Amino acid sequence: MIKMNEFGILTFQSTHHAMRAERILTEEGIITKTIPTPRDITLSCGLAIRIAIDDLEKVMELKRSGKLEYKELHHLQTVDGKRALRKLD
Amino acid sequence: MIREIDAKGLACPKPVILTKKELDSMEGGSVRTVVDNVTARENLSKLAGSMGLEFSVEELGGTVFAVTILKSGEKEEERDEDIIIQKPDGGMVLVIQSDQMGKGDEELGKLLMKSFIYTVNETKPHPKAILFYNGGVKLTVKDSPVLDDLQDLLDAGVEIISCGTCLDFYNLKDSLAVGDISNMYTIYEKMQSGTNTITIG
Numbered sequence: 001m002i003k004m005n006e007f008g009i010l011t012f013q014s015t016h017h018a019m020r021a022e023r024i025l026t027e028e029g030i031i032t033k034t035i036p037t038p039r040d041i042t043l044s045c046g047l048a049i050r051i052a053i054d055d056l057e058k059v060m061e062l063k064r065s066g067k068l069e070y071k072e073l074h075h076l077q078t079v080d081g082k083r084a085l086r087k088l089d
Numbered sequence: 090m091i092r093e094i095d096a097k098g099l100a101c102p103k104p105v106i107l108t109k110k111e112l113d114s115m116e117g118g119s120v121r122t123v124v125d126n127v128t129a130r131e132n133l134s135k136l137a138g139s140m141g142l143e144f145s146v147e148e149l150g151g152t153v154f155a156v157t158i159l160k161s162g163e164k165e166e167e168r169d170e171d172i173i174i175q176k177p178d179g180g181m182v183l184v185i186q187s188d189q190m191g192k193g194d195e196e197l198g199k200l201l202m203k204s205f206i207y208t209v210n211e212t213k214p215h216p217k218a219i220l221f222y223n224g225g226v227k228l229t230v231k232d233s234p235v236l237d238d239l240q241d242l243l244d245a246g247v248e249i250i251s252c253g254t255c256l257d258f259y260n261l262k263d264s265l266a267v268g269d270i271s272n273m274y275t276i277y278e279k280m281q282s283g284t285n286t287i288t289i290g
Contacts, residue, residue, distance in 0.1 A: 019196060034203045034234075047204060 003081075008051040008059065008088070009074040011037055017069060018047040024068050030055045040085055041074055060089055090118035097125040097153065101253050102272040104129045105136050109274070112140065112160055121157040123149065128253065128270055130154045135271065139278060181216040182283030183209065185225040186290030188233075203234050205289065210238040215247045218279045221268075222252035225290060230256070230264040239267045250275060 012018040018034070025032045030051060037048040049070075051059060056075075062068035073089035092111050096104035104124050111120045124130055130146060133156040137144035140158075147155040189198025190205050206228070209216065219242065221229050228235050229251045243249045249268025256262045256270060280286045 015197065015200075019200060022200070033207065033237075034200055035207045036204050047200060 003079070005076075005078045006053045007076050008053060008056045009035075009038065009041065009076050010049040010051065010059070010070045011041055011072045011074070012047065012049075012069075013071050015047055017071075018049065021068060021070055022049060024062070025049065025051070025059070028058070028062065028067075030058065038076070038083075038085070040083065041072070056088070063089070090115070091157075092118065092120050094120060094122040096122050096129065099124075099129075101128070101257075102132075102274060105132045105272065105274060108133060108156075108158065109136060109140075112142070112158060115160060117161050119157050119159045121155055123153065123155045125151075125153050127152060127154075130156060131269070132272065132275075133158070135269070135275065139275070180282075180284030182279050182286045183216045183219045184280065184286060184288040184290075185219060185221050185228065186288060187224040188227040189224070190289060199234075202228070202289075206235040206238045210241050215242060215245055217283065218248035218250060220250050220252075220276050220279055222255050222276065223290075224259075226251045226255045226259060226261060229267050230261045231266045232264075233266065236266055243268055248279070250279065252276060 010021065012021060022032055022034060033050040035048055035050050036046055041048070056073070059068065060073065063070060072087060075086045075088050077084045092115070094104070094107050094111060096107055099107075104122055108120055108122045122133055124133065134144060134146065137156075137158045142158050142160055144156060144158040147157070149155055187198075188202060189195060190201035191198055209219075219239075227233065229239060229249060233239075239249055250271045251265060251268060253262070253270040253272055256265060262270075
């Protein structure tokens, strides 16, 4: 059986930005998971937010409308433990 | 030889303490302890498990149970070998004493704790047990932000143990959502049994 997981990963300028974004996303009804930023994305600001793949569009829309700030949005796919990372925004 | 203990009406660690004392004082035989709540029953079963002894539970009606723990002279030697064979990879025991990681800002502390538990779940080998006491028990109850990670760890064979006194103090006894309730004896036993015990909080 192939085990596959897909997520969106948001990174931030600073820990404060991450904390603010977590609050905003929660208010918008988006389920978040605060995780250490994967080392293959960046080694700086340690906290990232993981979101479900279904919420990607909604999150990008929140950024376009100026409600939400983030530095980068990545798409992370793991297939049988192998990681594939793609920058979306 | 059967020794009987009536532990009805006794508070949390008492039934276990009394039973353990009896068992320790005897060469062989059994101890039958009557208790009047499920937590005490569970703790006695766990005591038997941790001592490598066989036990049986009788239902005496309502929430009254009799737990009989059998101690036969030879059992104990076999037990040492069993423990070595069963020892999981990584003998680390994690102790979590708060729902925040480190002292300073509360919001940051909670965020760091979430990130920490996630990292523990993602990193192999897993610890063999994670103990939660004082404010730490807020992480094992309903609505905790780290329930999914703790459930994964539990499913992977990591023991998740919350201090019963603490759940009781914070009025969270009915809200426990992952792992088992236990007492100071178990907490200390786990700390002792770890090849490495690390405290976070």
